[in-house]
Amino acid sequence: MAQPSGDPFTLAGSGGVVLGEARTSHEGRNAVLLVRGQADTRELEALAATMGISIVETVVQPGREDPRTFLGKGRLLDIADELQSRVPGHPWAKVDLVLVHTNATARQLVGISSVIGLEIWDRVRLLLSLFTAHAASVEARTQVRIARLQSDRTVLRELANQQTMGERAGYGGGGVTALQNVIANLNRELTNLRKRQRKHHNAQREHRRQRARSGAMTVGFVGYTNAGKSSLFHRLSGKQVLIEDKLFSTLETTVGRMEKSPRILLVDTIGFIDNIPNATLAAFKATIAEAIDADLTMLLVDASDPFLEIRRKVKTTRREITERQGLDGEGLRDRLPPCLVLTKADKISPDHLAAVMDIVQEFGFLDPLVISTHENTGLDALQLRVREHLFGAPSTVLIKAPQATDDDASERIVADIHEAGMVEDQEVLSDGTVHLVVWAAEEQQARLKRRWAGRIDIK
Ligand SMILES: Nc1nc2c(ncn2[C@@H]2O[C@H](COP(=O)(O)OP(=O)(O)OP(=O)(O)O)[C@@H](O)[C@H]2O)c(=O)[nH]1
Ligand SMILES: [Mg+2]
Incomplete structure (x- = not known):
């Protein structure tokens, strides 16, 4: 049997706590995947592939999860033996990671890692490692670190618990006290990170308020x-995103202006x-909220997904949006219903599309x-739908030609109208009157009327 490693890094759940920042690239690693019963492993395989991890073998054991060790203890011992007796050329020769196809409990993580002396990741840990690898901004790194530490803490507490109960030898030779110190340090770091995150979100909220005051409307892209989402964001805003x-x-969240519509801001996000545990999800909720709290939410669904997936995804996203919008006091004004967008139409046949349309219509879209x-x-x-939703029908604006010498030039008024909304059509008539077709929010229309009273007419 493999000896459980004393290295805290390979101890499930403690990665990153003692050794500072855990490694962020896992490209090229080899893993064995443990599966119980007849689970569908496609998602987990896709997550591993995204990180460049190869699953060299999937070990399936029928029956239900063991609450302590996930697979049966005997089966785990076999795997540990197999790992122990590896020689060059063995298909598992380069395996240094074991993936477990479940959101494991702390008890299971500790149980498996005490039998198999390798790094053990359950689905949540795989997700957290993926997030760590992709976190490119301070905001993203902070929230990923929070989620990681929280999940590490549950495992450390389980270890402390087992030591107190005498089920397990001391940690790194230091026993319970050493472990309590690790947990105390972790708590301190969590407090600091949370403070930083709160500051960031307050600053963002302030930005949102300023935007709202300036009459800008926001459109949030939400979806699996x-x-x-980022592809659409890039097309409409021209802004480079990954x-x-x-x-x-x-x-993380990126905000950009919709092209030719200075008053419409688009929000791309995570x-x-x-099935993400609440504690993990909580760290990301504030980021998703930015898109859900927008004036208009666009719910993006990949139309090339299998029908069952589409059904499930539409259902879940719709629920998330309504829950969030119902809960949130700050953004509670007259909400527009979310708009459903089917993406990647080029990948599917007309028949597939027709069937997808039927599915989403069942959900009220x-x-x-x-x-x-x-x-x-x-x-x-x-874009037309966005404007109609945000501004209703376009208005016709007529600007009278200047009558007196101290009257403002029509150009100044035209410039102000461009600031206030989105001009679809503009024409100067023979008598000098300017005729425009404009999409603008009611407050902006009211402002224009006040400012240019006597010069403009809005219908
Ligand atoms: N065929 C096709 N592929 C698309 C289309 N739009 C996006 N994709 C591809 O789908 C993949 C995901 O696109 P992204 O825009 O990064 O998706 P996202 O929703 O931002 O994804 P996350 O940021 O990971 O949540 C990329 O490989 C895109 O090139 C489309 O209209 N047609
Ligand atoms: Mg994206």
């Missing part, structure tokens, strides 16, 4: 990871995934938008 065929390419950012289709219609 890899749905195509677009990758990877899960969780985006972990995507959803199913009667008029979904269909787009392809790769083929540039449906994007004009989407």
